Each structure stands twice: as structure tokens, then as C-alpha cells.
Amino acid sequence: MRTSIATVCLSGTLEEKLDAVASAGFDGVEIFTQDLLVSPTAPEEVRARAADLGLCLDLYQPFRNGVELAPDKFDDALRRLRRTAELMNRLGTPTLLVCSNVSPDAVADDDLVAEQLHRMGEVAADHGVRLAYEALAWGTHVHGHDHAHRLVLAADHPNVGTCLDSFHILSRGGDPASIQDMDGDKIFFVQLADAPLMRLDVLSWSRHHRVFPGEGDFDLVDVMTRLVRSGYSGPVSLEIFNDSFRQADVVRTAVDGLRSLRWLEDRTRSAMASELSASPGTEGSVGAGTRGTTDRLELQTLPKISAPSGWDFVELRTTDLGDTTRLLHRLGFRLGGHHRSKDVQVWLQGDVRVVVSEAGEGTRRQPDLDPRERPGRRPVAEIAGLGYEVEDPAAAYQRALQLGSDPVNRSELPGEAVLRGVWAPDGTEIFFGPAPGAGVPAWLEEFGVESEATGFADLITGIDHVNVAQKWQHYDEGVLFYTSVLALEAAAAQDVPGPSGLVRSQVMRSPDGAVRMPLNLAPTAAEQGSFVGVAYPEHIALASTDVREVARxxxxxxxxxxTVPENYYEDLVTRFDLDPATVAELRELNLLYDRDEHGEFLHFYTRTLGDLFMEVVERRGYQGFGAEDAPVRLAAQYRLQSRETSAEQRWT
Amino acid sequence: MRTSIATVCLSGTLEEKLDAVASAGFDGVEIFTQDLLVSPTAPEEVRARAADLGLCLDLYQPFRNGVELAPDKFDDALRRLRRTAELMNRLGTPTLLVCSNVSPDAVADDDLVAEQLHRMGEVAADHGVRLAYEALAWGTHVHGHDHAHRLVLAADHPNVGTCLDSFHILSRGGDPASIQDMDGDKIFFVQLADAPLMRLDVLSWSRHHRVFPGEGDFDLVDVMTRLVRSGYSGPVSLEIFNDSFRQADVVRTAVDGLRSLRWLEDRTRSAMASELSASPGTEGSVGAGTRGTTDRLELQTLPKISAPSGWDFVELRTTDLGDTTRLLHRLGFRLGGHHRSKDVQVWLQGDVRVVVSEAGEGTRRQPDLDPRERPGRRPVAEIAGLGYEVEDPAAAYQRALQLGSDPVNRSELPGEAVLRGVWAPDGTEIFFGPAPGAGVPAWLEEFGVESEATGFADLITGIDHVNVAQKWQHYDEGVLFYTSVLALEAAAAQDVPGPSGLVRSQVMRSPDGAVRMPLNLAPTAAEQGSFVGVAYPEHIALASTDVREVARxxxxxxxxxxTVPENYYEDLVTRFDLDPATVAELRELNLLYDRDEHGEFLHFYTRTLGDLFMEVVERRGYQGFGAEDAPVRLAAQYRLQSRETSAEQRWT
Incomplete structure (x- = not known):
């Protein structure tokens, strides 16, 4: 039996994967698109390397959204297919996996699909490749292996066959018996996967996945409201069975738990108060309900806050003052001044204020990180603090303290601005600054800055977002902290594949989008590469109206x-049909490109300094965070870090 | 609002939990039974400590299987209730959580349940405590909060109320609106939990939980059989999206993957061959099927093996030869002899042969373990190798090599026995020894042992099981290795709570039970305590027919x-109604006790030496592995290890 394996099964870079597959003794390998496009190795080199290793490149995959299309969309699919087939010729992969369509717009018309498959087969034949059409278990219309096989037979083209995947068949309870009645020559490829039978019954859900109030999806304010109305007067207790909490630091979890109750109490009281004020005829206290019962729970409230209206400053801490300030200068920042009593400087551009302080020994933000993961030789450069502009700094600070946050002890001389802050669970110092009024903030004057309006033609105008790293197991805690202390809201989370595992990107944002903070949740059990080297680097994304000029x-x-790999630019053309001049300019400036239904996105990343890098973005209506491009970044950072630590140049 | 939290939410020991809860600022705490029974602190001391901390002990929980019982079982429930209430008086907990019954034997008779609750209320009143009856979402008959409330009203006893838990209500889509119509004074307790809405749809299942063939539950032999019959001739490829594989060492995962295909190939060919021989009229090759197609996949076979018939030996490696051999001597082992050419000795008792070798520098079994977790000062004492008695050692060795295992390079002088072995993925050396014939094994003669039948009255007769530690993320790999290389079978896995997280116990066993190997899968992201100190210690369980005499x-x-805590013995009486003399003897000898439907189980653990401890067990028909007692062991080991590393004595 000829054995093969998809690169997507394995950790590491494409080059590491091929070496490992060959060394294990497989006959062949499937190339997963993303593994190629994040790689600096040209398709021809991949082909040569595979030949040296005795590996057959069996399949290129996946080709998505290419069939079951409305006629007006099919032409672009054929264009993408042509480009993909050309790439496959360079790689030497004979077969392309074509997935059934998962879009809600997919067309349910077997005759049309058969015709489209036939026309795709003609394109494939022109390039000497074959198409293996696979029914995904979650395909909109085509999700049965028999159905896909029928469509392939109807397409009636020698270059069109089917691909069978045991997961897609068995996960839906499909009957494999029909396989034996298929024509084996029309089965172009077979993928095997096993899987544990997963019935996430309510017992398992309860025993492993409970979280503290505010960290999940239950409407607990409703439960609390009903409880007040019942007249209950006893304790309100947390009973959380959670695999992560069982491993986490006990002191930290307890603080997280009480924070969740204080937050829920406050939310419940607010909800009941606004309900009351909406029906002014009702008598009684805030907690009074349908039965007129008073609030025997005695719900407490927290100081009211609203979400920050913007960023006051970002503080970087570094052992490499030269490198850090050079980076800022190269991005167009100018030195605002030095603090009058502290060894700290401020750099300015547009509305961005970057405070830079020198790191002493033992001032790491997350000192509990495994020392193996932070080799002593690596320089420190990290986000130490974040300043937010809030309506009422004193109230926000009091609220944070009541939510169990530890205050930051910040020394100030008499006459200096008082800046109140607390520690975030991830070790960041969170400061509550006043919302912008006239002139420069009081604290900035201490740096000798008298006016920010210095007439510079700043290309960078503000902070687009700040990306802070968290350990995977502190996901829930991080979300609740930023929700309850800063009134940010959690967007849907997204998993980004990197060479050392999935990195979850959880965007926290203010309702108006003025403050956006993706939390990067990194796998902590990574064996392939280290936690810090790969997933930890966090960054500040700066907003520009002309990212190309900033890059120049x-x-x-x-x-x-x-560095952005050439394979990425090749793929951009396939995906978006960009014209050659645009792509040439992107390539020249190391820019990445994405597009959503709202518009375009151009951005670049700097090399990592310590645990930090910078990004400059230009949004042309685009509303995402370039998650499609994050794997390219993770792979490039991984590659650099492996080179640094192992001094090994592979494939050279 | 009075805030409380269940100890089960938190990591660490009971003492650490109470400290953290108080320090976070909670008003009270729920004591989870298991946290108390694994603790060396007496109930009165817990009460005093909580008072010092300003913590109210709000609830004791859970009381399971106490209601909805057939009348003949109810008396024992009342006896348990009485003992539990006495304990609660010592603790000073006013309220007991009574869960709805989850057993298939639970009685669905509301009148009977109300009467039972009333009678329980009378017992509770005698002891001045209250009962809070809670509907578990997976209760056999009572799983709605309204139902539980109705039963409580029908019970009509002042000491019987209900407990509401938001998880149990909302996870089943229950309507919290009915809470407000309850009598608040009949709600004795409230537990809050949030949870992410989990629909484990087929897409998420596919993207995160696929595993290699043989590591899951799919019948892939059936798929392969059908595929052969279809006449398919292309590659068979693995396409596995798995969060752990994405983080794991790439070389290791690739080997694991090919092993899964080789194993599946062999199993498919065997299945088809036996099908063929069952219908002798069928013409054609082994791969021929209903359509008479030949096996164009050319399935390969592996050398045939059967499961080991027993243990040949266990090899320990240690830097503390004195401590290790002293431990063996104290357990009744005698020195068999020293090897004639290697610096190795053998210790004998019954059918047990323990080879002891001295560890040099850098001979750790799992060198990739975090150095932080293995402080340099800790002695090495670990299971280095396992010898199995197999029918055909040469075939087993060849099979293991064909399954991608690395051979162990073992030197032997001319004339010395040749022992073939391979490395298990967890770093253990696996040796294939001959099944026992007449006299002593050839290798044993090299130790100067001429006969094992030395007339000793050995109290230890054999190896009951060997417990080997694995990292959590190598669960699937470990199961497939022992399945495919040694023909062991995986029993159902069980999660055991320890102070640093859940430890999964996955028993691998030969069909006749002669070889039993629980794999201990330890959480690797533990922040509370270290991986090695708590979860890693692995052990050899020795079988005895008189464990009390071994202990004496x-x-x-x-x-x-x-050391076994007194609270554990108190709980034994509650659970099993053991007589005082039996418990006194157990206590005196540090014995633990369990019982299943097949019989009784007595056992003790030694203190840990390096990463190793020993257990001696006496089975009186019992078929489990004392999983109920494992939390006691984990807590005791954690406690000792914290003391060793922090030199801190808490609560003294």
C-alpha cells in the first residue's frame, strides 16, 4: 500500500515536515496550500528536495469554493484553477483536491455541478493534472461520498475523479459499504483519519468546561434577577469544574472567581434598575420584582465606567535602548523628551505616544514563564504598560480595585501628575488616563513636551490595535478582566495555525472600535519550537493613511x-487576481494584503526585538485584523528564531 | 451579596484553597468531600482555620445516591447521612448538598421521593443541619430545577430545601423565569457557573479532534476492506487536524502516523483473509472481494504476534543504589546476583525480577522534560525498561521495527543471551523475552542465578501492574504504540483529580489480564505544583496474597x-460501613481499601524515590486499579513535594 500524509498533520515548517515524513518512511505527501505559501522555498526547490528525499508529492490541496457555483462566479474559479494547475506543474503534484462547497450560496443543481466539474476537468487536462472531488461532511449540498461519486460519474471526464476521506464518511454515519461498488479507477485519492466518537453530553460539558460568570455564554443576569425576585437571601456560590482551573495557580483563580461575582452583581443591579425606571409605576427598591420582594441578596454595585475612548500611551520596557529607539525612529517617531525625574523617554508621532523605559534585572512582565523559553541571552523588549483614555479615571481605578486587581505602585514627585493603574492578569500595567481635553496630558509635560502639534507631516496617525500575549489556559481570565475592568467587548475568537500549534486570536474592543486589543493565546505545551520564540511575540499595530510611504x-x-515569502505573493495573485504592478509594489515593500467585504488592508511587520515587533497598517474600509496573513508571520518568526537558537540552516 | 466558591474550582490542597479564597475576599466556601478526605487536616482544624481566615464554611457537598432509592437501599443512605451530618457538625457546615440520583436504578416516584426527603430532613434536624436538594442536569428522573423544587415542597420539612445551579438549569435549556415564583426561603443554596455554548458540530470535531488510524473509534478496517474491493490503486493518505499534533515534535508525529497505516494495513489484510477462509468457495487472492477484484493496494502484512503472557522483568535505573535496593529489601526482595559483565544487579521475589542499574549523567528516560521540573538535586530513580514474555521474541522484535520503533542497542558478550528491544515513545526500553519454559531464563544465569525456586516463603507473588507516565499530548501515540507493538488493548480511560490538575489513567492490558499497564497522562501546563513532582511519579504494583503481612x-x-490521612479512614466507614477493627488495622498499616462488585482491594504505597514509588496490592476478586484512592496518593505526593521544594510547612 502506498502511504502518504498531509503536511497539515504535522508541526514545524514545510521543510521540517518533508524531512520528517521521509525519515519516517512514507512514500508520499500531500502539500497543504498554506504550508507552501508561508514558506520561502520555491515550488521547484520543494519538488527537487522531495525527489532527493524519495518522496512523491501526491496531492495539492485544498481547492475551495471552486464548484457548485452560480454561473457568474464560475469564471473566476476557472481562472484560479488555471493558476493553481500551473503551480502544481512546478511542484510536480499530479492531483488537486477539490472540496465540495460549504458556502450558503452553493448551488444545489446536480446537472450544473456535473457540467462545472467537466469544464474544470478540461482545464486540468490542459495542464496534465487530475481533480479529486471530495464531499466535506459540512458541505452545503454535497456532503455524502456517494453523492460526490455520482457527480463525478456524471461529469464524465477522465481527469475528474473523487477523493474519499474516512472522517467525512464516518462522522456523519455514512455507510462505507458503497465504496466497494465504486469504480476504483474513479477514486483518485484516499485520506484516512480516525476520531474519537464525541458526544459532548451534558455531563462531560459540566465536568470539564464550566467557567466563571462572564466567561461563557449563559445569561446569568437573568438567573440573578429571578433569584432576587424569589426573595433568596443565602450565599451565591461558584461551582466550576474546569480542566484549566485545576492546573492554574490557585491564588489567581480565586481572584478571577470573585471578580466574576462582583461583576455579575453589578450587572444584575443595573439591569434591574433600568427595568424599574422603564416602568415608573412600580413601587419598591431597586431589587423589587414582580412579587414586590425586596433585594434580600443586597447586591452591591461598582463604580460606573464606559469603555476607553482611545489610547493614552504605550510603554515599552527594554534592555536595548538603542535598538528600540532606532526602531521607533525608522518608523518615523521623533523623541518627545526625557522625563524630568525618571529614566524614561517618550516618542511621538500623530496621536501615538510611546514611553520607553530601561529594563533592569528581573523586571520581566511574566516572570513565571519557563526560563527554558526565555534564554538568558535574548534581549528584553516588551509591552510593559498600556494607558487608556477614560471618562473618569478615579472611578475606573476604584472599580478595578473592587474587582480584585492589584494596584500598580507608581512613584511620583510632588507636583507630578498622578496616574493610577492596576496589574492585568497577564502582567501588563493598565493605566487610566483622562480623556483628551485641551493641550497635552499633564504627564507629558513632565517630559518637557509642551505641545504635540509640532507641524510634522506624520504618516502614522494612531494606534490601530495592540496585541497582547496570554497563556492558553488564562483565556477566560483575560477575557473577563478586560470586559469587567475596561468595559471592552469580546469579538468571536479565531484560531491561527502556526508552526508550533494553533494560536487563538481573541479580539477585545470598545464598542466604537477606538480601542482594539487582540489577545494572542499561545499553546504552552509546544514541543516544536518554543512558546516564547513563536507565539509570544506581541505587537503594536500603528495606523497609517499611507503605509507604502511609511515602508519606503x-x-x-x-x-x-x-520577510514575506515569494510563494505568498504568488498566492495573492491566485486569490485576488491582483495586477502585476500592484503585486510588484507589495513585494518590493514587504507589504501583505488582505481584503474583506468592506475593503482592502495593506500592512507590514518589523523583525522581532526581544518579545516585541511593530506592525503598520493601512485600512481602506477593511474591518479584520489580517488573520489570513498571521500564519505567514508566525512561520517567518519561527524560522528566524530556529535559526537563532540552532544556528542551523536547513536545505542549503 | 454573600459570595462563596466550591473548593473543587481550585487547584492545590484544601489548605491552599482556603487561603486563596480568603485572600481573594470571598465570604464563604463550599467544602468538596474529596478535598477533605485527601487532607491530613482534621475537620475541627479546618473549621478553626476557616474562622481565623474569616471564611464561612457554607456547604458540604456532594451527598450522592441518597434519595430516589428503592426502600431496601434507603436505610444505608440514612446511615451515611447520619455519619455525614456528624462530620458536618465537626466542620461547622450548616448545609449539605443532596444531588438528584443519576443511577439507572433511581426510582421515579414523586411521592416516595418526597417521603424520603422528609425522613432525611428528620435526620438533618437531629443534627442541626439543612439539606439542599439539587436536580443534576443528567439526573435519571429528576433533572429540572422546577421538579426538584416541587419535591422539596412536597417533602414539607423545614430542614429540606433546594439548591439551584445555573449550569444544571441553563445547559438543558431550562427557563430561569420560574425561579422568581419560588419561595426564596426554600432555596437553601445557589451555585453559579457559566459555560461556553458547546455544539460540537462536525466541523469543529474535524478541525481539532482527528487522530491517526487506531487512535480513535472509527472502524477503518471496514473502510479499507471496501476500498480494496473497489479496485482502488492510489495512495492511502493521512489527513489529521489535531491540536496536539500541531504542537508535538514533528519527527515523532510522522513516525506515529506511518505506524498507524502499517498497523491498519496488517489488520485489514488479516480481516479479509479470515473472511476468505470462512467462505472457502470464493476464488481469488487474499484481497479478492465481492467483485472479484484483486488487491491493487498491495496491502503489506506484519509478523504475527499475540499479547505477552507475563512480565519477564522490570529494570530500574537509579543514582541511589543504596536507597533503591533498601526499598526492595524492605518489601521482601532478595538479591539474586550481580551480572557477570555489566554493572547491574537483579532482585527476586515470587515471579518478580527487578533489574537495578546505576544511572550515569544524562541517562534520563525523557530528556525532553523541562529542566525546571526536574531539579538537579533530585535523585534519579525511574523505570528504565520493561521485559515481556512473548511467544516469538524474534517476530515481535521484527514487527516493532516494521512499525517504526527504534531498536535498543544492547551490548552482549559472546555467549551471553541476546535480548531484543525497542524504545517506546515514552522513552521506556521494551524487551521481548521468551515465554517461560523450564528453569530460569538464559539472561538470569548471567547474574549467577541458577534456580529461582529457592524455597523462600515469598509474600509477593508477581507484578500486578506497571504504571508508566506519559505527557498528556502523547496520549494517542502511547495507546497506538502499546496496541500495535505489544497487542495490548485499551480499557476505558478515567480522569483522576490531583492538586495540579486531572491525571488521565488509561489502562492497557493483555486480553487475559496477565499484563496490565495503566498509562498515567499528566497535565503539562500545571502551574500549581510541577509536572514531575505531582503527576509524573510512576510505579510498579506488586501482587500479594497477604498485603497486611507484607506491610507488617x-x-x-x-x-x-x-501516609494516608485520617479523614480518608473516616470516609471509608461512611462509604462502606466497615467495622472499627478492620479500619483500625488498615490505619495501623497505612493500607487503603476499595471495593467493587467483584470483591475487595487492599493496598499500600511507598514514599517516592526519585520519580518512582512502589505499591503492594491484594485483590480479593476486585478488578479495578484503586482509582478512587489515587487522589489520596496524588495529594500526599504533592504535599511532600511542596514541602521538599519550598521547605514551607503550612498551617503549623
Whole structure:
């Protein structure tokens, strides 16, 4: 039996994967698109390397959204297919996996689909490749292996066959018996996967996945409201069975738990108060309900806050003052001044204020991180603090304290601005600054800055978002902290594949989007590469109205960009049909590109300094965070870090 | 609002939990039974400590299987209730959580249940405590909060109320609106939990939980059989989206993957061959099927093996030869002899042969374990190798190699026995020894042992099981290795709670039970305590027909037992109604006790030496592995290890 394996099964880079597959003794390998496009190795080199290793490149995959299309969309699919087939010729992969369509727009018309498959078969034949059409278990209309096989027979083209995947068949309870009645020559490829039978019954859900109030999806304010109305007067207790909590630091979990109750109490009281004020005829206290019972729970409230209206400052801590300020200068920042009593400087551009302080020994933000993961030689450069502009700093600070946050002890001389802050669970110092009024903030004056309006033609105008790393097991805690203390809201989370595992990106944002903070949740059991080297680097994304000009200036000033692989640009053309001149400019400036239904997104990343890098973004209506491009970044950072630590140059 | 939290939410020991809860600022705490019974702190001391901390002990929980019982079972429930209420008086907990019954034997008779609750209320009143009856979402008959409330009203006893838990209500889509119509004074307790809405749809299942063939529950032999019959001739490829594989060492995962295909190939061919021989009229090759197609996949076979018939030997590696051999001596082992050419000795008792070798530098079994977790000062003492008695050692060795295992390079002088072995993925050396014939094994003669039948009255007769530690993320790999290489079978896995997280116990066993190997899967992201200190210790469980006599002899010889807390013995009486003399003897000898439907189980643990401890067990028909007692052991080991590393004595 000829054995093969998809690169997506394995950790590491494409090059590491092929080496490992060959060394294990497989006959062949499936190339997963993303593994190629994040790789700096050209398709021809991949082909040559595979030949040296004695590996057959069996399949290229997946080709999505290529069939079951409305006629007006099918032409672009054929264009993408042509480009993909050309790439496959360079790679030497004979077969392309074509998935059944999962879009709600997919067309349910077997005759049409058969015709489309036939026309795709003609394109494939022109390039000497074959198409293996696979029914995904969650395909909109085509989700049975028999159905896909029938469509392939109807397509009646020698270059069109089917691909069978045991997961897609068995997970839906499909009957494999029909396989034996198929024509074996029309089965172009077979993928095997096993899986544990998963019935996430309510018992398992309860025993492993409970979280503290505010960290899940239950409407507990409703439960609490009903409880007040019942006249209950006893304790309200947390009973949480959670695999992560069982491993986490006990002191930290207890604080997290009480925070969840204080937050829920406050939310319940607010909800009941606004209900009351909506029906002014009702008598009684805030907690009074349908039965007129008073609030025997005695719900407490927290100081009211609203979400921050913007970023006051970002504080970086570094052992490499030269490298850090050089990076800022290359991005167009200018030195605002030095603090009058502390060893700290501020750098300015547009509305961005970056405070830079020198790190002493033992000032790591997350000192509990495994020392193995933070080799002593690596420089420190990290986000130490974040300043937010809030309506009522005193109230926000009091609220944070009542939610169990530890205050940051910050020394100030008499006459200096008082800045109140607390520690976030991830070790960041969170400061509550006043919302912008006239002139510069009081604290900025201490740096000798008298006016920010210095007439510079700043290309960078503000902070687009700040990306803070968290350990995977502190996901829930992080979300609740930023929700309850800063009134940010959690968007839907997204998993981004990196060479050392999935990195979850959880965007926290203010309702108006003025403050956006993706939390990066990194796998902590990574064996392939280290936690810090790969997933930890966090960053500040700066907003620009002309990212190309920022990149050009930075290039002139000698900025080290994070290199974007040529395979990525090739794929951009396939995906978006960009014209050659646009792509040439992107390539020249190391820019990445994405598009959503709202518009375009151009951005670049700098090389990592310590645990930090910078990103500059230009949004042309686009509303995402370039999650499609994050794997390219993770792979490039992983590659650099492996090179640094192992001094090993592979494939050279 | 009075805030409380269940100890089960938190990591660490009971003492650490109470400290953390008080320090976070909670008003009270729920005591989870198991946290108390694994603790060395007496109930009165817990009460005093909580008072010092300003914590109210709000609830004791859970009381399971106490209601909805057939009348003949109810008396024992009342006896347990009485003992539990006495304990609650000592603790000072006013309220007991009574769960709805989850047994298939639960009685669905509301009148009977109300009467039982009333009678329980009378017992509770006698002791001045209250009962809070809670509907578990998976209760056999009572799983709605309204139902539980109705039963409580019908019970009509002032000491009987209900407990509401938001998880149990909302996870089943219950309507919290009815809470407000309850009598608040009849709600005795409230537990809040949030949870993410979990629909484990087929897409999430596919993207995160696929595993290699043989590591899940799918019948892939059936799929392969059908595929052969279809006449398919292409590659068979693995496409596995798995969160752990994405983090794991790439070389290791690739080997695991190919092993799964080789194993599946062999199993498919065997299945088809036996099908063929069952219908002798059918013409064609082994792969021929209903359509007479030949096997164009050319399935390969592996050398045939059967499961081991027993243990040949266990090899320990240690830096503390004195401590290790002293431990063996105290358990009744005698020195068999020293190897004639290697620096190795063998210790014998009954059918047990323990080879002891001295560890040099860098000979750790799992060198990839975090150095932080293995402080340099800790002695090495670990299971280095396992020898199995197999029918055909040469075939088993060849099979293991064909399954991608690395051979162990073992030197032997001319004339010495040749012992073939391979490395297990967890770093253990696995040796294939001949099934027992006449006299002593050839390798044993090299130790100067000429006969094992030396007339000793051995109290230990054999190896009951060997417990090997694995990292959590290598669960699937470990199961497939022992399945495919040794023909062991996986029993149902069980999660055991420890102070640093859940430890999964996955028993691998030969069909006749002669070889039993629980794999201990330890959480690797533990922050509360370290991986090695708590979850890693692995052990050899020795079988005895008189564990009490083994314990007495060991005590005379000065063995250090792992101490069993008094709270555990108190709970034994509650659980099993053991008579005082039996419990006194168990206590005196540090014995633990369990019972299943097949019989009784007595056992003791030694203190840990390096990463190893020993257990001696006496089975009186019992078929389990004392999983109920494992939390006691984990807590005791955690406690000792915290003391060793922090030199901190809490609560003294």
C-alpha cells in the first residue's frame, strides 16, 4: 500500500515536515496550500528536495469554493484553477483536491455541478493534472461520498475523479459499504483519519468546561434577577469544574472567581434598575420584582465606567535602548523628551505616544514563564504598560480595585501628575488616563513636551490595535478582566495555525472600535519550537493613511522588515487576481494584503526585538485584523528564531 | 451579596484553597468531600482555620445516591447521612448538598421521593443541619430545577430545601423565569457557573479532534476492506487536524502516523483473509472481494504476534543504589546476583525480577522534560525498561521495527543471551523475552542465578501492574504504540483529580489480564505544583496474597510508607460501613481499601524515590486499579513535594 500524509498533520515548517515524513518512511505527501505559501522555498526547490528525499508529492490541496457555483462566479474559479494547475506543474503534484462547497450560496443543481466539474476537468487536462472531488461532511449540498461519486460519474471526464476521506464518511454515519461498488479507477485519492466518537453530553460539558460568570455564554443576569425576585437571601456560590482551573495557580483563580461575582452583581443591579425606571409605576427598591420582594441578596454595585475612548500611551520596557529607539525612529517617531525625574523617554508621532523605559534585572512582565523559553541571552523588549483614555479615571481605578486587581505602585514627585493603574492578569500595567481635553496630558509635560502639534507631516496617525500575549489556559481570565475592568467587548475568537500549534486570536474592543486589543493565546505545551520564540511575540499595530510611504521611508532609514515569502505573493495573485504592478509594489515593500467585504488592508511587520515587533497598517474600509496573513508571520518568526537558537540552516 | 466558591474550582490542597479564597475576599466556601478526605487536616482544624481566615464554611457537598432509592437501599443512605451530618457538625457546615440520583436504578416516584426527603430532613434536624436538594442536569428522573423544587415542597420539612445551579438549569435549556415564583426561603443554596455554548458540530470535531488510524473509534478496517474491493490503486493518505499534533515534535508525529497505516494495513489484510477462509468457495487472492477484484493496494502484512503472557522483568535505573535496593529489601526482595559483565544487579521475589542499574549523567528516560521540573538535586530513580514474555521474541522484535520503533542497542558478550528491544515513545526500553519454559531464563544465569525456586516463603507473588507516565499530548501515540507493538488493548480511560490538575489513567492490558499497564497522562501546563513532582511519579504494583503481612514486615524493616490521612479512614466507614477493627488495622498499616462488585482491594504505597514509588496490592476478586484512592496518593505526593521544594510547612 502506498502511504502518504498531509503536511497539515504535522508541526514545524514545510521543510521540517518533508524531512520528517521521509525519515519516517512514507512514500508520499500531500502539500497543504498554506504550508507552501508561508514558506520561502520555491515550488521547484520543494519538488527537487522531495525527489532527493524519495518522496512523491501526491496531492495539492485544498481547492475551495471552486464548484457548485452560480454561473457568474464560475469564471473566476476557472481562472484560479488555471493558476493553481500551473503551480502544481512546478511542484510536480499530479492531483488537486477539490472540496465540495460549504458556502450558503452553493448551488444545489446536480446537472450544473456535473457540467462545472467537466469544464474544470478540461482545464486540468490542459495542464496534465487530475481533480479529486471530495464531499466535506459540512458541505452545503454535497456532503455524502456517494453523492460526490455520482457527480463525478456524471461529469464524465477522465481527469475528474473523487477523493474519499474516512472522517467525512464516518462522522456523519455514512455507510462505507458503497465504496466497494465504486469504480476504483474513479477514486483518485484516499485520506484516512480516525476520531474519537464525541458526544459532548451534558455531563462531560459540566465536568470539564464550566467557567466563571462572564466567561461563557449563559445569561446569568437573568438567573440573578429571578433569584432576587424569589426573595433568596443565602450565599451565591461558584461551582466550576474546569480542566484549566485545576492546573492554574490557585491564588489567581480565586481572584478571577470573585471578580466574576462582583461583576455579575453589578450587572444584575443595573439591569434591574433600568427595568424599574422603564416602568415608573412600580413601587419598591431597586431589587423589587414582580412579587414586590425586596433585594434580600443586597447586591452591591461598582463604580460606573464606559469603555476607553482611545489610547493614552504605550510603554515599552527594554534592555536595548538603542535598538528600540532606532526602531521607533525608522518608523518615523521623533523623541518627545526625557522625563524630568525618571529614566524614561517618550516618542511621538500623530496621536501615538510611546514611553520607553530601561529594563533592569528581573523586571520581566511574566516572570513565571519557563526560563527554558526565555534564554538568558535574548534581549528584553516588551509591552510593559498600556494607558487608556477614560471618562473618569478615579472611578475606573476604584472599580478595578473592587474587582480584585492589584494596584500598580507608581512613584511620583510632588507636583507630578498622578496616574493610577492596576496589574492585568497577564502582567501588563493598565493605566487610566483622562480623556483628551485641551493641550497635552499633564504627564507629558513632565517630559518637557509642551505641545504635540509640532507641524510634522506624520504618516502614522494612531494606534490601530495592540496585541497582547496570554497563556492558553488564562483565556477566560483575560477575557473577563478586560470586559469587567475596561468595559471592552469580546469579538468571536479565531484560531491561527502556526508552526508550533494553533494560536487563538481573541479580539477585545470598545464598542466604537477606538480601542482594539487582540489577545494572542499561545499553546504552552509546544514541543516544536518554543512558546516564547513563536507565539509570544506581541505587537503594536500603528495606523497609517499611507503605509507604502511609511515602508519606503523606513526602508531608507534601514528598518529590518519581516520577510514575506515569494510563494505568498504568488498566492495573492491566485486569490485576488491582483495586477502585476500592484503585486510588484507589495513585494518590493514587504507589504501583505488582505481584503474583506468592506475593503482592502495593506500592512507590514518589523523583525522581532526581544518579545516585541511593530506592525503598520493601512485600512481602506477593511474591518479584520489580517488573520489570513498571521500564519505567514508566525512561520517567518519561527524560522528566524530556529535559526537563532540552532544556528542551523536547513536545505542549503 | 454573600459570595462563596466550591473548593473543587481550585487547584492545590484544601489548605491552599482556603487561603486563596480568603485572600481573594470571598465570604464563604463550599467544602468538596474529596478535598477533605485527601487532607491530613482534621475537620475541627479546618473549621478553626476557616474562622481565623474569616471564611464561612457554607456547604458540604456532594451527598450522592441518597434519595430516589428503592426502600431496601434507603436505610444505608440514612446511615451515611447520619455519619455525614456528624462530620458536618465537626466542620461547622450548616448545609449539605443532596444531588438528584443519576443511577439507572433511581426510582421515579414523586411521592416516595418526597417521603424520603422528609425522613432525611428528620435526620438533618437531629443534627442541626439543612439539606439542599439539587436536580443534576443528567439526573435519571429528576433533572429540572422546577421538579426538584416541587419535591422539596412536597417533602414539607423545614430542614429540606433546594439548591439551584445555573449550569444544571441553563445547559438543558431550562427557563430561569420560574425561579422568581419560588419561595426564596426554600432555596437553601445557589451555585453559579457559566459555560461556553458547546455544539460540537462536525466541523469543529474535524478541525481539532482527528487522530491517526487506531487512535480513535472509527472502524477503518471496514473502510479499507471496501476500498480494496473497489479496485482502488492510489495512495492511502493521512489527513489529521489535531491540536496536539500541531504542537508535538514533528519527527515523532510522522513516525506515529506511518505506524498507524502499517498497523491498519496488517489488520485489514488479516480481516479479509479470515473472511476468505470462512467462505472457502470464493476464488481469488487474499484481497479478492465481492467483485472479484484483486488487491491493487498491495496491502503489506506484519509478523504475527499475540499479547505477552507475563512480565519477564522490570529494570530500574537509579543514582541511589543504596536507597533503591533498601526499598526492595524492605518489601521482601532478595538479591539474586550481580551480572557477570555489566554493572547491574537483579532482585527476586515470587515471579518478580527487578533489574537495578546505576544511572550515569544524562541517562534520563525523557530528556525532553523541562529542566525546571526536574531539579538537579533530585535523585534519579525511574523505570528504565520493561521485559515481556512473548511467544516469538524474534517476530515481535521484527514487527516493532516494521512499525517504526527504534531498536535498543544492547551490548552482549559472546555467549551471553541476546535480548531484543525497542524504545517506546515514552522513552521506556521494551524487551521481548521468551515465554517461560523450564528453569530460569538464559539472561538470569548471567547474574549467577541458577534456580529461582529457592524455597523462600515469598509474600509477593508477581507484578500486578506497571504504571508508566506519559505527557498528556502523547496520549494517542502511547495507546497506538502499546496496541500495535505489544497487542495490548485499551480499557476505558478515567480522569483522576490531583492538586495540579486531572491525571488521565488509561489502562492497557493483555486480553487475559496477565499484563496490565495503566498509562498515567499528566497535565503539562500545571502551574500549581510541577509536572514531575505531582503527576509524573510512576510505579510498579506488586501482587500479594497477604498485603497486611507484607506491610507488617516492611514496617519492621523500616519502610517509609506514603501516609494516608485520617479523614480518608473516616470516609471509608461512611462509604462502606466497615467495622472499627478492620479500619483500625488498615490505619495501623497505612493500607487503603476499595471495593467493587467483584470483591475487595487492599493496598499500600511507598514514599517516592526519585520519580518512582512502589505499591503492594491484594485483590480479593476486585478488578479495578484503586482509582478512587489515587487522589489520596496524588495529594500526599504533592504535599511532600511542596514541602521538599519550598521547605514551607503550612498551617503549623
Amino acid at each position: 521611508r523606513a526602508m531608507r532609514r534601514g528598518l529590518e522588515f519581516l | 514486615r516492611a514496617m519492621r524493616r523500616g519502610l517509609e510508607f506514603l
